[in-house]
Amino acid sequence: MTKCATAIAGLGMSPMARTDIGSTRDLAIAAAIACVEDAGVALRDLQGLLVCRSPSKPTSELPLRLRLDLGLGDLRLLGDLNMEGASSVGIIQAASLQIANGLADLVLCVFGDSPLGGATQSGSAAYNRVMNLTGIDGMEARSGLYGAAGPYALAAQRYLARYALAPDALGCYAVACRRWASLHPSAFLREPLDIEGYRQSRMIAEPFRVLDCAYPVNGAIAVLVCSAARARDLRQPPVYVHACGQGHAGLRPFAGDEPELETGARLAAESLWRQARVTSADVQMAQLYDAFSYVGLQALEDYQLCGRGEATSFVASGATSPGGTLPVATGGGHLSGFYLQGMTPVAEAVVQARGHAGERQSPRNELILVTGNGGRMDYHAAMLLSPKEAL
Template sequence: MKRKPIAAISGLGFSELSRKPVGTTRELAAAAVEAAIADAGLEKADIDGLLINRSPVADAEELPLRLQNDLQLRGLGLLAAIDSEGSSAVQMIQYAAMAIKQGLATSVACVFSDTPVKAKGGGDTFAIAMPLTGIEGWEREQGFLGAAAAYALAAQRHMALYGTTSEDFGAYAISCRAWAARNPQAFLKKPLTMDEYLASPMVVSPFRVLDCAFPVNGAIAVIVTSAERAADRRQPPVYVHGMGQGHRGRSGLADDEPEVNTGAPQAAQRAYRSAGVTARDVTACQIYDAFSYVGILALEEYGLCKRGEGAAFVAAGHTAPGGALPVNTGGGHLSGFYLQGVTPISEGVIQVRGAGGERQVPRNDLVLVTGSGGCLDYHACLLLSPHTSLS
């Protein structure tokens, strides 16, 4: 039986992306939504749903529901702010699809906007405590600040269990940089060697600077519609065939290892099942990879290689240009730009449209897009395709 698409993405819009101040979070969000509406060949009057996602470290007033008024959107049937940390952007598309199916809206704008890069860079913005122990305030009192520290512990566990090395993380960063060199929007395009990677400053072992995301100021929006409505729009439809979420939780017990066993497999299984496919059918991936380790782990957790073999898979060149499974073809968070969950979403849309230019993958039949938040706590994914049927 042929499965119909769940929904479609018909518009993609960017604000200016910069490492310098280029506007408020709210102004950039409005610019991205307007660009997405124009990209879809729609008018503001056609938009009857608006979903908003801000960074978990941003104040709520930076991107309020009053964005509706800024955009002069009237009579919305759907309006909400989505907050599930790094998985939120993917979840916006999922909730938009469900709302459309239930008749709450017909064309939903989904937008993420952030301005984390201040005068001193983005480091201070993300120097927050991540609660891992369950003991309120412990992490901050111990100086355990920043996502890098939390993710470094997770990476150390993978290294201990499977023999993953610093060079393996370097191979992942080099693969991302090779893709970024082909992306006009990427911020870090200079070719990267292993020696250069190993010589980069250490942030917190095992992470070097080049293992960490490159944050920018900016916003990205998409327009979600039904598959039928997307068929006659300005851009080629990007059909959503599968979607899933997985939130495993932390028990705090000795045998619980959320660093290497996350909710991603649950998200993957639901998405593959809803699309009627398996991991073997995926032809390209756009992964939320705020750190190199996250990209390697995602390959394992989403069933694209065996447990403990993600590092070797990357080191063998399979994810790089010319490899068997292109991963983060815009450079990802490490070399492209870090705008949280909309970075992989935007590249997924570009690839499915066949608009990747020099970085266009040879097969865009089924593109996996992932989002994750917390310290590997919250997971959501999409399966995108240019085809109305996957069978």
């Protein structure tokens, strides 16, 4: 039996929209205030602040001066972490490690992003940056690989070819996410979706259709991490952090290697199972970083929730949908819920662990896998959360 040292005791969300509703800094302040109110503590009680933002944004978008914006007192922990899409899980891990070692308590972890507004209204325009995949400066730009969709589409093509899957096999994941989103009043895309509707959506970068891609919003989310003992005395049911893991695969651009099919997530998974003394079979729910449908499918395999090459059939069977054996992305995920990078799955995991998810609440919430993913599946961070202090 393992017992936790830390827990998530507060959750706060700013307003979210596809229009200009304020700067990233404004939204982060709103999320932070909502978070401490949710936990029943005061801003002056905080001992630490950790922030992260979209890798496409400069530090000035969400600076360490946020501590002064919030009027915080003396802090024992302050930091800014960048693992791209894995950063939100990463800052919770960092807070947990510091707290477990007695260096701080009541640490606020904040992510904010405001990619949309003015002339930038589409997700593709908001994230139209070159990703360095080859290690050769300028190669991607000369090849026309701008933004994330193209590089991820190449990985998805390799996956489909390797397992002899139809081009529209990815659609099962988008449909499953939409089933959950239809139960979530704050999800941005709630209209019914079936596989035929998916097939009719426009192509973005083969094999990705628009419904395979994340739905970005402007917004911020904050969580409060503290010791398990302190969490028991606060306003909300504690969500205990049972294990943390990271995995970042080394350079493998050689014949015979398959970096698109076997990523560093396997290293993160090994850490989780070892620390919590569980296996993937014990996981009852998964909140995955799924900026593209393929990324969610790949995570199911990387974290051994199904076999290699089996993710599309697993999802198509209804296993991850409402009423299925393994609920996945129960808020609609990044595809139908909203895209605030790694904080989207974190927030949904906290709501589900508390039992506060309303119509979409899963009755099996005692061990929840939460993942983060950065680069083009280059950086991975994951956690196991539970409403139970001991497993």
